[in-house]
Amino acid sequence: MGSEILLLLLGSVALLLWGVRMVRTGVLRAHGTLLRRALGSAARHRMNAFGGGIAGAFALQSSTAVAVIIGAFAGQGLVSTSAALAVMLGADLGTSFAAQLLALDVKWLWSVLLAVGVPLFLTAHTDRRKGTARLAIGLGLILLALTQMDHAIALLRDSPVMAMILHTLAAEKLLGFLLGAVLTVMLHSSLAFVMLTLSLAGSGLVGPELAVALVLGANAGGAIAPVLSLAHSNAAARRAAWGHLLIRGGTAAMLIPFAHPIGEALSTVFPNPATLVAMAHTGFNFCGSVVGLPLINVIVRLLERWIPDAELSADAGAPRHLDPSVLDNPAEALACATREAISLGERVSSMLGDSWHAIETGDPLRIKAVEQADDAVDRLHEAIKLYIVQTSRAELSEEESGRAVEILGFIMNLEHVGDILDKNLMELAEKRGRLGLSFSADGLAELHAFHARIMETMRLSLNVFTTRDIGLARRLFADKSGLRAAERDAAQQHFARLREGVAESLETSAIHLDMIRDLKRIHGHLTSVAYPILEAAGELAESRLRQRDPTPRPSGRDHGVTPARA
Template sequence: MSMWNLFSLVGGLAIFLYGMIEMNKHLTSIAGSKMKSIMMTLTKGPVRGYFTGLGITIVNQSSSATTVLEAALVGAGLMTFHQSLAVTLGAELGSTFLPQLIAFPSITKFSSLIVFVGFLLRITSKDRKKRHIAMTVFTFGLLFLGMDMMSTSLKPLRSFEPFILLMKNIETPILGILLGVIFTMIIQSSGATTSITIAMALSGTISLEQAIPINLGAAVGTCITAVLGSITLNREAKRSAYIHILFQLIGAFWVFILLSIPFQGERLYIWAIKWFTLNVLRTDSLARQIAMGFTFMPIINHIIVFPNLRLILRFFNRIFPEGEAVKPFGVKYIKDRLISSSVDLSLLMAKKEVLRVADFIQSMIIDMKTGFSSNDISVFNRVRELDSKVDTLHASIIHFLAKLSQEELSEKESALCVNYMYIQNELESIGDLIDKNIMSLFEKKVDQDLKFSEDGFHELEHLIYRVNRNFEYLIQALKDDDLRMAKKVLDFHKKKEEEKYKKLHIERLYQGQSESIATSSVHLDLISYLSRINGHIAYIAKRLSRIN
């Protein structure tokens, strides 16, 4: 194997891994804003949870990323440990989708064309979502381009004696498994490890007997990402990540047993893979055999795990016992039975829940301010989690108030109930504005390394300060039924400073200030969104005036 082959191999590996990482990033950007809410909504039952884990992992191409996400939700109390189990198992199967795709070697012939099409789409796309789609196409082409480079560069190894000897040793399952574990712990993707073995198969440098143990080790090695991602989370979140290891070890154990049983001159597992691909899929493609061997690992695992889940959990709880149970996040003060016992108490408890929502919104405003002043990317996830909590409370509060409104209420009680509904809806709208709109601008600012002009930054900082101050006054007015404070909010709203700051920014554009030109779309959109938030705050203040 020449030095040029080595350069082509490492270059192909770099292009392949870069394509996989970036494709994951852009696919997640397209659907990522909805992933948490999808996972929270669709994990109420084990079957739905399983298919949710499967679907999300097909999108983000990483079972580890799915497991880290679910561990974070468990840690925040937005998902229970038991709900996470089905998601984990579904994610294991979802991680086998990429190797199945890679096993179509004919696609490599079109890799350069796919890269070119993706590049054209990227330079002609102005819409942010379209750019993410274009980059998904571009990086999808890079995957296959890297595969083609690797398989071509590896061909000389077919006659390289030391490599042939190494591959023969790997046929011993335990050595192949160890190699797969170590390599996957380094690159943190079992799908990537399997795809690399497929590239080697296409070059004729690896056999099915050698690839299967490596991929079995990869299935175990990929757990390291979930473990690392859960280090800073609470005990229940860690348990959610650690049981992923137990599930993978159970699967690896049974596949290892099947690899150790001789059958018709071969190992039983190898024979079964060959029989299935030849008789069911009607192909003798080695790449497809390797992909199917990787897919059958979680399938066999789940056939064993699902019927014995209670027993497995009992064993797991002895090794890693439950700490203090994390209650699923939800309402604290309102319960349907309150309605029949006391209308006054029901309205009081509804107000307390609305104040909880207001506290979460204020935290989102503070995080928003921190994000734009420091470019701290961790703010993005904190805001998203807070908005998930706001959405959860919103659904429960509106349901409770709607049910309360069906009771026989006095005129004042009815007005109070309706006003709380309006207030809660406005608060939820503020949360959505921050999470879905303003955080998108923040992400764009960070991604494109945009810097506001000094004057522009101070103006935006002042507007965010005003939003925060107005919201603090609003919370005080709501908490104490303070009409004077509500009027103060309305007086501040009448000043309409947003229009003044828009004009100042446009003046800087006329003057040709480079920072103002580069950040113009973010700057003007941010002013508009802050103005809308102040509008929602003023509307709530009007509602509070009506209550009093």
Template sequence: MLFNAVTSLTGGLALFLFGMHMISGGLQKAASRQVQYILGRVTKNRVYGMLAGLLVTIFLQTSAVTTVLLVSFVNAGLMSLGQALGVILGAAIGSTLTAQLIAFRLSDYALWAVVVGLIPYLFSQRFRWRHLGEALIGFGLIFYGAAVMGEAAIPLRSMPGFIHLLDHLASHPWLMTIVATLFTAFVQVSAATVVVAMTLAAQGVLPLYGALAVVLGANLGTTATALISSLALSREAKRVAVAHFLFKLGGVIIFLTFLRLYTWLAQATSPDIARQVANGHTLFNVINMLIFLPFTTWVGQLTIKLLPDAPEEEKVAKYLDPSVVEVPEIALANVSRELLRMANIIKQEMFPRVMRPLAEREVDLLLKLKRLDNILDYLYQAIARYLVRIPEENLGEDQLISKIKLLYIANDLEHIGDVLVEMAHQWQKIEASGVEFSPEGQAELQEMFKKVQENFVGAMEAFAANDEVAAAQIIRRRPEILRLEKDLRCSHFQRLQQENRFSLETTSVHMELINQFLRLNMHSVSIAEAVMGII
């Protein structure tokens, strides 16, 4: 009996989580532009920001996704910390809709939602309808998963050991909250934890105050998603995730302190205990919003104190001192140092990552390279603005040429970052196909990439030393790279003639990577030409 109950509970939970994933993914893909437009346009006022967060999260069905979007917007400079905080509070309210829908017990229509969603998902010729069909399938799966969990919980009422465990946890609400927090951080969907609490309460194995302690833990645990996603991002993005955590933590402490009053309020909303749990989830987030919305500015200041600007923050122009723009020698030297810093990011953090075999590749490589490319884009813009500020009347002829050289090199470095991100896109296609390059093809690509990488390092060393002889050597190597490119294409086509399965399935990516290698080398040659004054 216990095995069957556990199997049904975990299976129902798995269906629920997969359904939430399909809803969020489908709706994001169907209306990503509209979501970004709403978040970007109505967040200057904290109340409008809260309403925007509420609307977007009702649509996406998960506050974690909305918060992660906010983290990425702040990281990219599209939104300030202050604008994001109000949206977070609204997003928390929007996330309660899932539990409210489950409380309506729509499980009788769950499989019909799957059937109706499957039609556009399989047969529509428009991507938007396919994505909406995917979301509808997701809705069906969450209702069906909730129903499976409800059926599985019935035998638990006759298991004294399980009842005793829940009674013990419920008698220690702080412990119950911690357990629910850890569970939610693991599954990364707070609605799943709330639905489990609703199911157990509906079957009489968990009292209302214990279920509400689970709800509080679910709300706190959902902050883990944004905290994790912000680890590799800017200090400002980390502050958004920390503010999200502080809002939830403050609310959980307040509600646990007044748990009896909270239980009474939830109980007064409905005679049905499952509905009471769902309403308790909504009450927590609405009251929490009312408490903290007036203090978003203060919370923002607190996060700045907790995470002050780091002197080594990458997305900062470290050497572009505006106080010396009137002194061309120092200003141009500052730009050179910033360019070498850009090159170092490419050399140490991007090049070594992008051509690793699949087995050695990092998780979320594309996301990490995009973050680094955003830093390069930012530094390029900062350098361009800085160079423009250097008065031309203060520049001699040689300095004027140096200014143009530096702008050319900055542009090439920024483009190299773009190419490496595009290469990661190509690798993502290989990952999705589940087929690796042929061993011969992999070795040939690595050989060409190594030579291209060496040329980049050589070009930047020539720039650092202002060595025209070394720069000329990079330029003279260009025909060698062109010959190697022809040889690699020929070898790949020969493998295709032999109907090599790996070569057949990876041919488009193989050819595209060779093209990207040529682009990388072209920019290295361009840098060498700039060193020699060929501009």
């Protein structure tokens, strides 16, 4: 029986988290652009920013989501750190208002919301209608989860194990505070843990003092989540997250010694335990706003010294367009990944251009510069790949899934190009310089012409990826046969010089041919961007081999062939 009750409780918490997520994704997909625009506009003035944070968190049912969105805005320079902090403080108060609403006796509405939301979702053909349906379904799941949670906790009322655990937590308020913080970080939702505390208090399992300690822990944990989400963002975004933690988490920690008198005072005013928890949550965030708003400028100045702007600016491999605040909106997230992939392509293109000077001169400094550029390319490739993986955790349409695969394929090929430049071509250039060898004038001109052709292919490849134009994709694909002919011509001319006994060609023959081969490999990676576009348009044949006619010919001289069907 005990295990069944525990599973019911865990399932209820999971359902609550999923409901909160559906509300957030529903609002973002239906009105995400409008919401972000409103938050950005409101953040221009501190009190407007505070009010915008309240409204945003109430709509999204998540102060963490608002904190990540506005933190990303601060990182992009769209809002100041002080304005971002004001939005975050408002979001804390907004999510407590959401808890107040959910504390009302409206759980019976879950059936109505699901009965309306599910048919609307199944029949919706636009993102806005689907987002609205998600919002209704999410709210219904939240209310259903709270109903099931109340039922599970009522069954735990007579459990001696639960009584012992809660008695220990009641005696050690700091332990309750830490438990609340850790579980909130794990759940990634202070609202979810506050609602769990509300159910425990409503059933009589948690007294006023422990309820206050758990609520304080939930608020401290709710401030840690944005710090973790924005940990790999630039200095401005991280300053906003850490400032929010200093205000919200610091205030919660300072109030822990006063959990007992606060609990007693609240119990005299709010005899209903569930109401007490909701009011404790609201009261704390109201006090945090009153304390924090006047101190924002002081905190920002401290953070500017602690996390200076120059800290990440030297990292050439740091992404610039991967906005973590839009991960719940696949269309926007994939657009951000596309921009970053183009940026990666420009870096590799610059790396390819610099490689020629290293090949021509054998200068160790130029070779080292290309190798360092590849390190930055590798870091940026990993960042884009991780971002797309995070994006794929949301529900993707068939078109969005295809685009995600295209971006992954493109950046993987770019990373391979960087590796060939670093580990193959630069090693050959270093070897030639170390041995003091020189290409013949004709051999150097051939390499230069071949390299220039690869540079043109790089430009065309980036244009194909950006525009997805079928005509450009055809040109890129057709260039493969042209390059094969150019490779044959280069090889024939090189062997002609060998027959003539040109000393430079004899000395550098292996290096020359290996460079041609590596440049051709780069060309193959660059032209692969055309494949998914042409395949989607039905313009690729199943096989490039010509099929022999199985019908025997009367003459042994004529082996008829028929071309493969497209």
